[in-house]
Amino acid sequence: MIRSEKAEAIRRAAGVGRPLARLRKQRTPGRIVHTALEGDWKRARDLHLKLYPICKAMFIETNPIPVKASLALLGLCAESYRSPMCPPKEATREALRAEMRRLDLLR
Numbered sequence: 001m002i003r004s005e006k007a008e009a010i011r012r013a014a015g016v017g018r019p020l021a022r023l024r025k026q027r028t029p030g031r032i033v034h035t036a037l038e039g040d041w042k043r044a045r046d047l048h049l050k051l052y053p054i055c056k057a058m059f060i061e062t063n064p065i066p067v068k069a070s071l072a073l074l075g076l077c078a079e080s081y082r083s084p085m086c087p088p089k090e091a092t093r094e095a096l097r098a099e100m101r102r103l104d105l106l107r
Contacts, residue, residue, distance in 0.1 A: 054099035
């Protein structure tokens with residue numbers, strides 16, 4: 001892929017980190033995009049690898065269930081679900097909690 005194609009692919013992917021950005025005030029997903037667009041591919045890759053596990057956890061179950069559960073763990077919303085949504089499985093909640101602790105979002 002040539003450089004301009006990479007930049008275009010990154011621009012198109014800019015919305016990918018939105019669920020995670022809701023959890024982190026530092027806007028790390030946005031930093032990944034901006035860092036890559038500036039040409040610092042190593043730093044962008046390092047940030048991506050740091051966040052990949054929680055991004056993966058955000059899709060263990062159907063979106064937005066894990067996002068809402070994560071926001072509830074932070075105390076930013078009530079954990080209530082309207083049909084057809086349901087609460088996440090306990091294993092999902094534990095995976096989210098573990099990743100949030102790893103990123104110092106929870107104690």
